[in-house]
Amino acid sequence: MNPLFAPSFSLFSAVGGTYLGQSIALAVAVSWTVCALLSETVSRRLGAHVVNVLRMVLSLLFIGALLWVCTGSPLPPRADATTWGWLLASGLVGYVFGDYCLFNAYLLIGSRFGQLFMTIAPAVSAVAGWILLGERLSPQALAGMAVTMTGIAVSILGRGVPDEEGEGRRRRKVRLNLPTRGVLLGIGAGVGQGLGLTLSAVGLHHYAAGWAHGAAATAPTAAEHLRWLLPFAATQMRAVAGLPGFLLLLFLAGKGGALRRACTDGRGWLLMAATVVFGPFVGVSLSLMATQYTSTGVAMTIMSLSPVLILWPAHVLFGQRVTRREVVGALISVAGVALFFV
Template sequence: MIPFFGEAAAFTAAMAWATSSMIFSNIGGKVGAQTVNRGRLACSITCLTVLHWILEGQPWPNAVTWEQLGWLSLSSVLGLVIGDAMLFQAFVMLGARLSMLMMSTVPIMGAVLGWVLFDEVLSLQEMSGIALGIGGILLVIMMKKGRPVGLEGRNYLIGVLFGLGGAIGQVANLITAKYALIGGYSALSATWIRTFVAVVIMWGIAIVLGRARRTIVACSAPDVGRWLFLGAFIGPALGVWLSMVAVQNANVGIASTLMALPPVLLIVYEGVVLRRPVGLQAIVGTCMAFGGVALLFLH
């Protein structure tokens, strides 16, 4: 086996998710958050079908029980329909960096829910990680420097709540999907089913509301369509596959910590590449949040 193959896959997955979040944030400001979400789902199911065909030998899953289908459908509604609708609205309002910082609360929420719902014992290290992560996120969202231009007061709070709503949807998605994966069911097949259910629901709603044609026209524009497909391939398809490779070939704690890097990568991108003023407080807070996640996973 290639040395650090799993770790490299985890880091590349983090880069893929950071890149796709920037793409979706940029085009979401042009055509609207939910238009991008619907278009992204359509592109994602196309990419996942090709990936499933290559890796599983057939374009879509054909072996799933009704119980698994039920859990995966619930996971899709909570995560991909409701949660991602909120996340994409956060992308438009807050930008990629702050939105992905909100998503770094997912492992923290998961640890707290495990303690509350399943009586899972939290060690001192894990409790320290939760406190450090929450403290870092609060440090960033309370600061004024580095916020999107013109986003203040109530609208900023709404954007933060959308970001947290996206994180809550992701936690609910992971908990419900876990039941379907018991027994070693293919994670890629589960991802295909969840995405297909979301496509049916989101495009069904668009058809009922008369927004399907408008979505197709908006997403077919040259300056939107190619970026939308690229973002869907990089994030939901390539990123998801790399995350599975990482978990299979590296320590789960190390892989999970590396895959929590997008907020750190995005603050480096904004500060170094775009030369936007992000502020020392944002850098410290983001690193604190990442450190909190690392404490949760690294034992």
């Protein structure tokens, strides 16, 4: 192995000190915000099915290149069958189901509401951990779920209107401000993300344990220098499941022609490359890395700021009207996420 980037990363760790994990988590929040804005733009240009396929292709290429430069091989090093199993399952659930819902939600309700529904993910992850892993579901976590759902409701529900025109008609107390299908897709995105996070956490735990065991038996110093690559390798394994899944969905939807046309769209490729850099390549990988340098609670709370960070750019870039009610709802949702971890 060639620990090419180890000295610079060690220097970064020393400079970051005790705030390295928090800094990484904030970078993740910004990265996901940029990725969401780019994803909405490129999905409207190329279509959600095409975007998901190309995103997986570029993610595999980018991470493969990184692994090749650092380790001499484009494949995840020292990953056993158990690690592959958990991370492939995470890719199917988090990418194929979750991102299918998310990118189609972007087309119907926009990236800012899509990111708002992603605050459901910690609640789903907590429930999944309780059911699948026997983890404790605390009263504080239940309160966090309630607060998160309240924040989403504040953002997407409005005052009711009469069922029909005319005096004396019954008036609905509340109404949904968004298309129902968009809301369902947003919920699906949050559920997929939460389940995928639980599965990937288990897979990364197995990966780290196997890595440590292998390092002790071979070259511990070099292996420890390259430990920071584990989240990137884990993301690559998830993408290995994501690519065939998205290809199947694309051809079932009859979008093969759209994929061929997208291959000659230079601006589309540029947007796709930027989306991958800020999403699967940097954002997802750094999100796994952040929990290695600070507590999961602090990292997840900071990373959950995307629904708030995205409001102003969405207004400036897309001309979307952002109401005070939506700002309050986003803040409440993020506060609910924080209750899971603080």
